[in-house]
Amino acid sequence: MMRLPKFDYRTPQTIAEAVKIIADAGPEGQFVAGGTDLYPNMKRRQQMPKTVISVMRLGELNQITGDGSRGLRIGTSVTLTEVCDDPIINRDYPVVARAARTISTPILRNMGTIGGNLLLDTRCNYYDQNYEWRKGINFCLKKDGDVCWVAPGSSKCWAVQSSDLVPVMVAIGAKLRFASTLGERVVDAAGLYNDDGIEYLRKRPDELLVSIDLPPTNGWRASYQKLRRRGSFDFPVLGVAAYIKLEGGVVIDAKVVLGGIAPSPVDIKEAASVLIGKSFNSDQIQAAAEAAYIKARPLDNTDFVYQWRKQMARQYTLRALKELAIEA
Numbered sequence: 001m002m003r004l005p006k007f008d009y010r011t012p013q014t015i016a017e018a019v020k021i022i023a024d025a026g027p028e029g030q031f032v033a034g035g036t037d038l039y040p041n042m043k044r045r046q047q048m049p050k051t052v053i054s055v056m057r058l059g060e061l062n063q064i065t066g067d068g069s070r071g072l073r074i075g076t077s078v079t080l081t082e083v084c085d086d087p088i089i090n091r092d093y094p095v096v097a098r099a100a101r102t103i104s105t106p107i108l109r110n111m112g113t114i115g116g117n118l119l120l121d122t123r124c125n126y127y128d129q130n131y132e133w134r135k136g137i138n139f140c141l142k143k144d145g146d147v148c149w150v151a152p153g154s155s156k157c158w159a160v161q162s163s164d165l166v167p168v169m170v171a172i173g174a175k176l177r178f179a180s181t182l183g184e185r186v187v188d189a190a191g192l193y194n195d196d197g198i199e200y201l202r203k204r205p206d207e208l209l210v211s212i213d214l215p216p217t218n219g220w221r222a223s224y225q226k227l228r229r230r231g232s233f234d235f236p237v238l239g240v241a242a243y244i245k246l247e248g249g250v251v252i253d254a255k256v257v258l259g260g261i262a263p264s265p266v267d268i269k270e271a272a273s274v275l276i277g278k279s280f281n282s283d284q285i286q287a288a289a290e291a292a293y294i295k296a297r298p299l300d301n302t303d304f305v306y307q308w309r310k311q312m313a314r315q316y317t318l319r320a321l322k323e324l325a326i327e328a
């Protein structure tokens with residue numbers, strides 16, 4: 001049985017208290033929400049904070065406010081089950097509820113939060129193993145070792161961004177609000193993710209993710225398609241989020257974002273270029289899917305053969321865009 005290492009557990013009641021505790025704890029401190037990612041990582045000795053600070057009692061982080069006409073603010077401690085069931089999210093942002101419904105299992109969604117999902121650790125077959133297994137291969141670059149077993153000549157870690165909601169948030173242009181003892185800052189979701197499996201977030205460890213702001217739904221639509229082995233429960237090994245805004249049958253804005261194939265979400269700008277300014281028809285959809293296929297370069301470090309996952313980037317982009325075309 002894998003046991004948690006020893007740590008101090010803190011339960012602040014206000015944001016000011018939470019950011020003060022983590023500032024005082026320094027590099028030994030880490031926030032926890034539902035713990036469905038952090039605690040398994042601690043059991044595998046991949047992350048070893050000495051002070052663990054719960055964000056579940058911070059009132060503001062548990063609220064959902066607004067709607068599609070004004071924009072919606074979701075506190076980061078809102079659980080995935082609450083996201084799946086919320087009537088406003090289902091009415092105005094169905095893509096968010098739908099992507100959340102594909103995450104892990106009902107029990108884990110009761111514990112796991114939307115904030116924890118956006119800050120999920122990157123994943124790799126050589127890393128998501130217990131301590132003894134990793135010791136058996138002399139560890140790897142991401143933790144305790146000095147070689148990447150996926151690309152042995154590489155000085156970079158290629159562990160994969162594996163959250164279902166990240167590509168969706170990037171595609172729809174969500175904004176993320178952080179707090180620390182130095183004040184607040186707001187970043188575009190796209191700006192948070194770094195293409196490096198070790199330094200995968202452009203954020204300081206002492207920054208608390210407070211809320212996610214979804215833009216008003218002024219005519220855009222979005223969809224999400226997920227590839228995984230078991231339909232009932234598995235991380236994505238490819239996720240495609242497609243976003244489209246039409247005016248008089250012409251595409252005036254578009255985004256296709258792939259998750260599950262690289263250390264950060266991959267924005268297929270070439271797909272947007274072939275769609276924007278043209279009518280939303282099957283030729284344009286096919287060309288956008290081809291652009292996703294060309295740009296997708298999955299590596300051999302998750303489930304399924306990577307060449308097949310690359311082929312699926314085309315198929316799943318087609319599915320996502322066709323779904324939007326049918327709605328339109």
Ligand SMILES: Cc1cc2nc3c(=O)[nH]c(=O)nc-3n(C[C@H](O)[C@H](O)[C@H](O)COP(=O)(O)OP(=O)(O)OC[C@H]3O[C@@H](n4cnc5c(N)ncnc54)[C@H](O)[C@@H]3O)c2cc1C
Binds near residue numbers: 039080164209236
């Ligand atoms: C069996 C299994 C299957 C899973 N399947 C999927 C899947 O299909 N898709 C998927 O996307 N995920 C999956 N997950 C991962 C995980 O359950 C979810 O991503 C969940 O949303 C994580 O949320 P959490 O609140 O539990 O995060 P936690 O474990 O509490 O935290 C995750 C990270 O975020 C940080 N953090 C949390 N909240 C804050 C905050 N407010 N401010 C700053 N830092 C914060 C923590 O320090 C930690 O680094 C799975 C997990 C398991 C165990």
Ligand code: SF4
Binds near residue numbers: 147150158
């Ligand atoms: S990609 Fe390489 S360095 Fe990163 S976790 Fe996998 S084996 Fe380790």
